[in-house]
Amino acid sequence: xxxxxxxxxxxxxxxxxxxxxxxxxxxxxxxxxxxxxxxxxxxxxxxxxxxxxxxxxxxxxxxxxxxxxxxxxxxxxxxxxxxxxxxxxxxxxxxxxxxxxxxxxxxxxxxxxxxxxxxxxxxxxxxxxxxxxxxxxxxxxxxxxxxxxxxxxxxxxxxxxxxxxxxxxxxxxxxxxxxxxxxxxxxxxxxxxxxxxxxxxxxxxxxxxxxxxxxxxxxxxxxxxxxxxxxxxxxxxxxxxxxxxxxxxxxxxxxxxxxxxxxxxxxxxxxxxxxxxxxxxxxxxxxxxxxxxxxxxxxxxxxxxxxxxxxxxxxxxxxxxxxxxxxxxxxxxxxxxxxxxxxxxxxxxxxxxxxxxxxxxxxxxxxxxxxxxxxxxxxxxxxxxxxxxxxxxxxxxxxxxxxxxxxxxxxxxxxxxxxxxxxxxxxxxxxxxxxxxxxxxxxxxxxxxxxxxxxxxxxxxxxxxxxxxxxxxxxxxxxxxxxxxxxxxxxxxxxxxxxxxxxxxxxxxxxxxxxxxxxxxxxxxxxxxxxxxxxxxxxxxxxxxxxxxxxxxxxxxxxxxxxxxxxxxxxxxxxxxxxxxxxxxxxxxxxxxxxxxxxxxxxxxxxxxxxxxxxxxxxx
RNA sequence: GCCCCGAUAGCUCAGUGGUAGAGUGCAUCCAUGGUAAGGAUGAGGUCCUGGGUUCAAAUCCCAGUCGGGGCUCCA
Numbered sequence: 087x088x089x090x091x092x093x094x095x096x097x098x099x100x101x102x103x104x105x106x107x108x109x110x111x112x113x114x115x116x117x118x119x120x121x122x123x124x125x126x127x128x129x130x131x132x133x134x135x136x137x138x139x140x141x142x143x144x145x146x147x148x149x150x151x152x153x154x155x156x157x158x159x160x161x162x163x164x165x166x167x168x169x170x171x172x173x174x175x176x177x178x179x180x181x182x183x184x185x186x187x188x189x190x191x192x193x194x195x196x197x198x199x200x201x202x203x204x205x206x207x208x209x210x211x212x213x214x215x216x217x218x219x220x221x222x223x224x225x226x227x228x229x230x231x232x233x234x235x236x237x238x239x240x241x242x243x244x245x246x247x248x249x250x251x252x253x254x255x256x257x258x259x260x261x262x263x264x265x266x267x268x269x270x271x272x273x274x275x276x277x278x279x280x281x282x283x284x285x286x287x288x289x290x291x292x293x294x295x296x297x298x299x300x301x302x303x304x305x306x307x308x309x310x311x312x313x314x315x316x317x318x319x320x321x322x323x324x325x326x327x328x329x330x331x332x333x334x335x336x337x338x339x340x341x342x343x344x345x346x347x348x349x350x351x352x353x354x355x356x357x358x359x360x361x362x363x364x365x366x367x368x369x370x371x372x373x374x375x376x377x378x379x380x381x382x383x384x385x386x387x388x389x390x391x392x393x394x395x396x397x398x399x400x401x402x403x404x405x406x407x408x409x410x411x412x413x414x415x416x417x418x419x420x421x422x423x424x425x426x427x428x429x430x431x432x433x434x435x436x437x438x439x440x441x442x443x444x445x446x447x448x449x450x451x452x453x454x455x456x457x458x459x460x461x462x463x464x465x466x467x468x469x470x471x472x473x474x475x476x477x478x479x480x481x482x483x484x485x486x487x488x489x490x491x492x493x494x495x496x497x498x499x500x501x502x503x504x505x506x507x508x509x510x511x512x513x514x515x516x517x518x519x520x521x522x523x524x525x526x527x528x529x530x531x532x533x534x535x536x537x538x539x540x541x542x543x544x545x546x547x548x549x550x551x552x553x554x555x556x557x558x559x560x561x562x563x564x565x566x567x568x569x570x571x572x573x574x575x576x577x578x579x580x581x582x583x584x585x586x587x588x589x590x591x592x593x594x595x596x597x598x599x600x601x602x603x604x605x606x607x608x609x610x611x612x613x614x615x616x617x618x619x620x621x622x623x624x625x626x627x628x629x630x631x632x633x634x635x636x637x638x639x640x641x642x643x644x645x646x647x648x649x650x651x652x653x654x655x656x657x658x659x660x661x662x663x664x665x666x667x668x669x670x671x672x673x674x675x676x677x678x679x680x681x682x683x684x685x686x687x688x689x690x691x692x693x694x695x696x697x698x699x700x701x702x703x704x705x706x
Numbered sequence: 707g708c709c710c711c712g713a714u715a716g717c718u719c720a721g722u723g724g725u726a727g728a729g730u731g732c733a734u735c736c737a738u739g740g741u742a743a744g745g746a747u748g749a750g751g752u753c754c755u756g757g758g759u760u761c762a763a764a765u766c767c768c769a770g771u772c773g774g775g776g777c778u779c780c781a
Contacts, residue, residue, distance in 0.1 A: 121780090122779095122780050122781075123780095123781095124779060124780060124781090125779085126779055127779085131779085133780095140709075140710075141710080142710055142711075143710065143711065144711095185781085188780080188781060189781085191781095192781075197780090197781095198780055198781060221781070222781070223781090224781095231781080232781050233781050234781045235781085250775090251710075251711090251775055251776065252709075252710050252711090252775095252776085253708095253709055253710060253775065253776030253777060254708050254709025254710075254776075254777055255708095255709080255776075255777050256708080256777065258780075259777080259778075259779095259780090261707085261708080261777095265708060265709060265777085266709090267709065267710080268709085268776075268777075270775095270776080296773095296774095300717080301717090307772090307773085308772095309754090309771070309772050309773085312771095312772070312773090418707055418708095419707075419772090420707065420708070420709095420776085420777080421707090421777095422773090423774090423775095596741085598738080598739070598740055599738045599739070599740095600738075601738080628737095628738090629739085629743090629744085630738095630739050630740090630743080630744055631739065631740050631741060632739085632740085632741065632742060632743065632744085633739095633742080633743050633744085634741085634742095635740095635741045635742055635743095636741090636742035636743055637742085637743090638741095638742090639741095639742055640742080646741080648740060648741060650739095650740060651740090652740080660741090662741060
């Protein structure tokens with residue numbers, strides 16, 4: 087059997103399970119009103135609305151038991167057709183208003199896909215001719231559902247499944263609609279595959295950056311500031327190392343770093359256009375003198391102000407201002423997710439002022455930086471083009487031009503990319519860099535945005551070679567994206583095992599005993615290491631060597647040096663090396679100074695000699 | 707914000723309508739130990755906050771706060 091046949095079969099199993107779950111839920115709550123029940127990655131869900139009752143995960147056993155009864159009964163799935171008007175009557179008789187709404191959409195426009203339909207028309211009743219002749223139904227036992235299929239032949243052929251969670255979901259994704267309950271299940275052809283999937287989820291949990299961040303003493307969250315990380319000394323070392331790598335590489339490429347105010351008057355955001363599009367998502371504050379201020383949520387308006395300070399010649403362009411100021415955004419409380427979605431974070435931002443002719447070359451240069459940055463971490467990423475959103479600023483023609491430019495650049499780059507319509511910024515289209523976390527969920531990381539609007543809003547100019555004044559174009563770009571989110575992704579991909587140059591603690595020196603001569607030798611090793619710029623710590627606790635080794639392993643320290651009589655005698659150490667590291671000096675005696683110098687050079691070169699494992703949870 | 711779930715020692719968690727538990731960490735002492743946990747003793751808790759029910763609430767109910775999973779997937 088080919089893969090596609092396997093996939094078709096699995097898809098049918100999952101879809102059939104959605105029906106079986108609906109059957110079970112209807113038996114348990116006969117008054118249930120059903121929404122939709124599609125197949126999703128790894129499983130299925132069904133949206134249900136039960137008046138006066140909420141399904142909770144405590145109900146899963148009950149629902150699963152009922153599902154098993156349906157499966158054991160091995161009811162055949164029987165396909166049938168009704169005319170559209172018959173179908174609507176069926177939905178009315180069965181008291182299934184959501185199905186009725188779907189049927190009305192089918193009748194009017196031949197589809198139920200909400201995003202393909204005019205928002206105002208959704209579910210409205212249509213008189214007269216129908217866009218479809220008839221609609222399909224599937225019946226198993228006493229349960230009948232509007233359905234395109236396909237299904238497995240009978241309810242006995244659905245493989246292994248498990249209900250996972252229940253969540254709220256608005257009918258057709260619209261906040262003004264009733265909220266339904268979405269019951270999710272995962273399903274696989276065999277028990278073994280299901281167990282493997284569940285095991286992968288368990289593995290992914292161990293890599294959760296929030297868990298590792300706490301275990302490795304990198305950062306924590308506290309109720310005093312929801313969504314804003316407290317960075318601990320070890321986390322700050324990692325953070326600063328990433329920033330200093332970024333700074334070094336950008337200074338080489340003629341970027342100039344600026345720092346600008348964190349609180350700005352409302353007027354700044356009125357001028358930039360953010361007031362209309364973003365003010366609600368900003369933290370704001372007022373003064374006794376009645377002025378309104380917004381806490382910096384993006385860097386671009388300030389960069390525009392910096393540009394405007396002086397006159398600029400075409401000879402000055404491209405002009406590249408970078409900054410890493412802290413930003414705050416009022417993200418909805420329910421959307422916060424550790425470092426992945428925070429309310430306070432820093433970006434490795436830059437605003438590049440260019441002439442229209444320079445856009446293409448500048449993008450090529452940025453792509454080089456992206457390639458360099460992401461390859462050094464060994465991370466996988468993909469590009470995504472975001473086009474004009476519903477709420478946008480400026481002339482659609484300018485937008486079309488900008489979108490065409492970006493498409494041409496992406497195609498010229500030879501990189502694969504996807505398109506997300508309507509996902510651009512309000513001032514221009516963008517290219518996002520997308521990465522996945524340990525559970526395979528995609529996150530926007532870097533973003534390269536083209537902006538024709540804000541330079542106009544701020545009245546930015548440069549003098550061209552012919553003496554005329556022209557408006558520059560601005561490229562907004564971040565490579566890491568948010569430092570916070572990037573660190574989160576990095577932690578999950580590395581499972582906390584950072585390469586030497588990033589490791590918050592590079593070397594741990596563990597003493598065998600607390601005798602004066604031992605301690606003195608160990609302290610001397612630490613002092614030498616620090617002299618070389620290494621992050622090296624002493625463990626002189628009154629514990630066994632085994633315990634100290636274990637502690638160092640748990641903290642994922644790359645090198646551990648045990649100091650006792652032998653080392654003092656020979657002046658040589660035998661480094662214990664973290665298992666994932668591919669280095670030569672493992673388990674061989676080496677003079678202390680040589681070892682420290684080798685590690686210092688390695689750290690300085692910023693090479694990642696560590697094996698990075700991919701997204702485990704994605705493999706299925 | 708909305709739906710489901712959770713909150714007990716610094717951390718991970720168990721537990722019961724009637725005076726609070728383990729492991730780990732921390733402190734002290736003993737042991738001076740050679741590559742993933744040596745031993746003993748001790749300190750440490752408004753059982754998230756505020757209401758309600760009750761003779762009695764950390765436990766049951768309500769609200770809030772914070773945290774987790776979702777809220778894109780369309781017969």
